[in-house]
Amino acid sequence: MDVPMAGGLAAKRGGGLPKLRELLRRQRRDSDSQNDSPDLDFVYGDADRYTAEIAEFYSYTEEPEFALGQKYFEEDFHCYVSDKWSQLDEERKRIHIFKLLDNVESAKRATRMKAARAILYLAQGVFGECSSEEDQFRWCRENVFLFYQCGVFSTFVELLCMEAENSVAASTALRKPAVSIVDSTDLRVVMSVLYSMIVTINTEDENDTEEHRQLREQFRAELSQPVHTDDSLTIVLFVMVTKFCSGHAPHFPIKKILLLLWKTVMYSLGTLTEYNNMKKIAREKAGLQPVPEETTEVARNMRASSPPTGVGDILDPQRKGLKPNKRSLVKQNGIDEPMPGEPENGDEEDENGKDNDSDEDDEIMVRPPDTPREPRVLPWTPKVREKELDNFLDHTRAKFVGYQVGSDRETLAGLPQPIHEGVGVLKKHVYVSLSELQIKREEEINKHPLSMAEETIPNNPTEILYQAMLPNLPQYMISLLKILLAAAPTSKAKTDSINILADVLPEEMPITVPQSMKLGIDVNRHKEIIVKAISALLLLLLKHFKLNHVYQFEFMSQHLVFANCIPLVLKFFNQNIQSHIATKNSIHLIDFPSCVIGDQPELTADSLEAGDNEVFCWRNVFACINLLRILNKLTKWKHSRTMMLVVFKSAPILKRALKVKQPLMQLYVLKLLKVQTKYLGRQWRKSNMKTMSAIYSKVRHRLNDDWVFGNDMDARPWDFQAEECALRACVDRFNSRRYEQTYPNKDPELESVDNNLQSVLGQCIELSEEFKRFYEVWLDREVFSTQIDWDLLLKDNIIV
């Protein structure tokens, strides 16, 4: 399995016999010198560096507008102050900010937008007064915090709501044959201010004072609060996205909306790093043991496996590396699997000594990152679900004892010793997830609707967001996927698809070569950023909903699946993923802020490529990993969706994605391959041994999971409809029980009896004419002349 092939890839694509020979030669050389091309030096995180995140918000077409902000600011500012902004004291700055804010609320559009641009210029760090990017950053931070204290944020959110509703702009854009960047000018200015504030305030810095931290907390709380009307900023933006997709507002700057949306969700619900802590706390509260290891943490210490060969394997399947493979694979069949904590047949392993990838485990060990050899332990503690333990017990009891003992995990009577051991091992690795607890709880509530009172619904930002999204969640998901489709590099521009380029195309098409090259790069960059924003947004939402309540997650993921998210992501990966990751659709010279500080060189064809020595494009790797994680989230434990992966022939696509030498990305690909290995057939497994062993060594083992040799193709017929419907029923019941209090869906039998005198006597009862006429007779007979022993009611045992 140590047949690194990365070097041979380029050659392989060329095809032909000499190429193949060259390939083999290279392979041999590679295997001598271990791995050749280094792993991608990519660090996964919540977002890119601060500067990159800010730069990506602006398209290159917008460049001339930076100066405009400066002009408007200075015109207005210097007519009554001769000092520079950076020389003012805080009080004077406040005065000017308030003055600008008054102008922002002016009824005249021109005045309003001039003031908004001036504010944007301040948020961009008064770059006209800066000599370096550090200066610019410092001023930007200072201004933005001051803005927040002066209430700029809420004013601009209101302005955004107003501009989003602006029907004049929408109808102008609708009438135009081609929308361009000019149509979204006002919106872009407002959104740029908001984005600068959100990103800058939430970026931690070593110079943070206590006040900064406090303001940050306060700001985050404000982000999830409703603005203006009853909607939070997130919902306002989601509504904008759907409006854009429906074609009613083609001028909306969709990239900016998506980036803003992603950041708003990220900072109001919590970043992925914070998510891990939230999960830890939630598990603790539920009385579950902590998560054994953090995925990103483990993957950081992993090394990328060399890409699968495909060609090489077929050419010479008997070549080295395969035999030891087989052995190690055979060994994992069944439960005699070595566990962490159990010293296991070490000497047998030594035969595999030169086999780098195969490994057995003594304990979970964190490998120092620079060790050249793969660690000889599995990176993950194996897990097993309670359900699987029960299955195992049922199965063995049926075999040895002959009957089943329902829901008893203790009694081992009549079972042979090895089974005792097996059960012991399984029990040691039982992992109960929060979702399982939530599902169980949900079942109990539905079974005992009266005695099991509704749990108190937490009032956290995620819950608030879910409730706000619930009525329109399907539309939001469809819109996001539509845009994702339009932005995917593999999709062709169709006439009927939405035009996502409105906020990048200039009014006049470029004439010179460098200009059109610039636009070409800008358009590609624009699309990449959109993919990045959507992928990160979806992943964040899925994760937070899952933590909050599994059925919230299922609701969202089901709508993603119905909107064809799975084939869409596969389609995205059905391209030369390596070159996609290595694209250079950035021009560092004209990124903000370098395009406004210092002398500006003239843009030539050469300078377009200057200043970039990265071998990969951060945002593309990030987006790929996010998409893979989404796919994993959607398919995990869902048989029917796993079968979709098989049906859509994802295996070759995913295998190609393995060529990217990034451990985290490979891990998620391998996970997706693992779940479907069973269904790919013997032939596929035979010719993909390298991938199989990579899965073995990198993906967590599920005890009792026979993913390699299981051939239960026919054992579990899959009925997509039935499975999704069953899930749907659970989700619907959850949603209606928890969120439809207004019109009770409950069984009237289960409603409590109304014994309030006021309301009982207030009820209008239709009495028949006959009754009314003989009422007095009835009274006499039934009430006055009959003795009623009321005391009987109070006795304990009334015999009816």
Next chain:
Amino acid sequence: MAEEQKETVIVRRVRPGTKTEDFQNWEDQPFEDMDSTLAVQQYIQQSIANDISNVDGILAAPDGQDEGVWKYEHLRQFCLELNGIAVKLQGECNPDTCTQMTATEQWIFLCAAHKTPKECPAIDYTRHTLDGAACLLNSNKYFPSRVSIKESSVAKLGSVCRRIYRIFSHAYFHHRALFDEHENETHLCKRFTTFVTKYKLMAKDNLIVPILEETPNPTESEA
């Protein structure tokens, strides 16, 4: 009957049928003894009833008072009292003459009550702004409690202040006589100006009604 109760327990209520001159005509209660959730409002209204011209006294928070709540309650009170000036304006500020919300010449303000940009006549702007402020201050989402208020909600007070100040400035620059009359009675603009300056809710330069500089004498509000 009211007389009898005063002997034992003072009931601080304006009962139906109470004459104007008897409004709030009861003894002071020390702040420590106010035990309702509306203590701060009660305290503020009590100080106003005692001496409406004692602006600094009214704005001086009792010891240990939460600043957020203090600011909030004062702003509530301002909105309440601003309705007085709004009622007076209704008689004089005609939508035909004051077609726009202007103060000095350069300002025309956008009315935040509408989703699309709209220039309301001044009197409508006044009404909409007061209405909007009342909505916000009574919003269950931002201000669920009047005992403790989230910092992020306190941050919203600034923009309310800026907006309602425009009512003062419009009245001052366009309906001077009315403004002076009202100000002499209530010292409201002076109190508001002191309030926003004290808590830095607005900057000095934005307070365009010249009220603090001209009146060193606290009893006489307008020159």
